[in-house]
Amino acid sequence: MENVLENSRKLTNALVIKVFGDNIPFYVINSELRRQWSGFGNFRLTMLGKDWVLCSCENAEIMDSILYEGPWFVKGHIVGIDKWTTSFSTNSLKGLSALVWIRLPNLPLYCWDDINICRIASLVGKPFLLDGNMIQWNRREFARICVRINLDEQLPLGVWVEGDSTKFYQRVEYEKVSKLCFKCCKIGHLMVNCPVCKSAEVINKTGLPDPVVNSDVLKVNSEVITNVDPEEHGYGPWMQV
CATH class of the missing domain: 3.30.70.330 (RRM (RNA recognition motif) domain)
Structure with missing residues (x-):
């Protein structure tokens, strides 16, 4: 000891x-x-x-x-x-974090200010840097902010934003995230090496039916969205910038 x-x-x-x-x-x-x-x-x-x-x-x-x-x-x-802590293990990403630039495409104009952008981004990670150039641009295609995210957690497709009289779903896009799994939506591996996929293969070998994903009904933050485009709301390359 x-x-x-x-x-x-x-x-x-x-x-x-x-x-x-x-x-x-x-x-x-x-x-x-x-x-x-x-x-x-x-x-x-x-x-x-x-x-x-x-x-x-x-x-x-x-x-x-x-x-x-x-x-x-x-x-x-x-x-x-x-x-480094005594609980560190090379087999786990727990506690590991990184600063990542995210974009909020088609953000409603009434949310286009520093405070609201930071509050919305805080639902994804801890806000760190705000791109000051975006306020000076002649276009409003997306807001851009850098947040600290936990790399052992699932990246959200988007977040629900609720105000006094309005509520909308804000999509999130991620910059320079090269190793992102579109099955479990975690950073660090691709679908071919996804532990979720491997677990499904083990279950399939037992004779149980394959898991079915209904693209017409997706759950996001405990809310149900019906009749959506899976390319817009499902995991896929469209999450990456």
């Missing part, structure tokens, strides 16, 4: 990092992150396996700068970051 406590003490200012891209060599990750974080101070990167990287920072200030600034990308792929 003394050794465990000593090892944990050495990792007080350590971060665990995962790049959500396929077959990215460690030397590329090391080079890209060192270039982006060069102004923060001294840190050391160590490969842990299963595409995980340990970032040992010289002090807490450097760790906080890396953790709370961003968003960070390696070759266009999202970088998930979390503080």
Whole structure:
């Protein structure tokens, strides 16, 4: 136990990092992150396996700068970051988060202000950065905001927005999310490697009927939408920018 406590003490200012891209060599990750974080101070990167990287920072200030600034990308792929804890496992994404730019297409004009955009985006993740350029654009195709999302949770297709006298469903689109499963809608794998699909295959081998998805009735945030276009409201490439 003394050794465990000593090892944990050495990792007080350590971060665990995962790049959500396929077959990215460690030397590329090391080079890209060192270039982006060069102004923060001294840190050391160590490969842990299963595409995980340990970032040992010289002090807490450097760790906080890396953790709370961003968003960070390696070759266009999202970088998930979390503080190291004794509960960390390379087999789980629990606790891992990343800053992701989202778009709110066709946002009603009466919601087009900083406060309402942030409140709507907070239903997806914690608002972090607001694209100031969008207020100056000569068009209102979409609002754009950066939010921190938990990478072990399902990405919402959209959110319900309810005011004093109106209620509408706001779609959400995600930028630079390369590894997104359109079966379970989680970041980190594609449909061919989806654990939900594999579970369905196991059930099918027992002789039970295949699961049926009714494209005419979809549930979103405990609300039922009928007679919808599955391409507009179902999981698919249209969620990505």
